[in-house]
Amino acid sequence: MKCPYCHDEQTSVVESRLGDEGSTVRRRRECDLCAKRFTTFERVEGPLIRVVKKDGRREVFSRDKLASGVRAAFHKRPIAAQAVESLVDELEKWAINQETPEISSTAIGKEVLSRIKSLDKVAWLRFASVYLAFENLRDFEKMLGEELKKSKT
Numbered sequence: 001m002k003c004p005y006c007h008d009e010q011t012s013v014v015e016s017r018l019g020d021e022g023s024t025v026r027r028r029r030e031c032d033l034c035a036k037r038f039t040t041f042e043r044v045e046g047p048l049i050r051v052v053k054k055d056g057r058r059e060v061f062s063r064d065k066l067a068s069g070v071r072a073a074f075h076k077r078p079i080a081a082q083a084v085e086s087l088v089d090e091l092e093k094w095a096i097n098q099e100t101p102e103i104s105s106t107a108i109g110k111e112v113l114s115r116i117k118s119l120d121k122v123a124w125l126r127f128a129s130v131y132l133a134f135e136n137l138r139d140f141e142k143m144l145g146e147e148l149k150k151s152k153t
Contacts, residue, residue: 003031004038023089049095050102058102063092070112073127077120087115 001011010032019026025042049061067088074084094111095103109131117124125143134140 001029001040003034003036005036006031006034008033047096048101049098051108052102052104054105061095061103063088066091066095066108066112069127069130070116072130073116073123074120075126077123079120079123083119087119091115 002009003011008031011029012032013027014030014037015028017026018024019041023043027040027042028037029040030037050058051061052058067085070088070091071084091108091112095108113124113128113131116127125140128134128143129140132139132143134143
């Protein structure tokens, strides 16, 4: 592991702890050259999953890309960061547990929408506006109208 300060490759593990209910390992390391300490995290890499985009392109599933989109929806919302990270963990597990090596971006988007909605309706609307590519105010009005009809029944 390279030291982020001096870039020397000789580092020592000072301490290791399990995190995220055993799915990650947190390690405190110390550089043998400059003696500065830093933290690394290890996570088991799941099976290779490809995402089939709407235009037919395929790309490797990225937890970071998924997390970025979900975090953006919850930006400045009164939801704990840990709750958002747990949601991302759940979504990643969902993707890994699909019985196919390819998942459509549409399926992922629908799963994200269904899970966000139970946590925060504003975050849900934000995510929906990007995922469903709202073009104007009428798109928002239509979606809100449909949601109001659902909530009355």
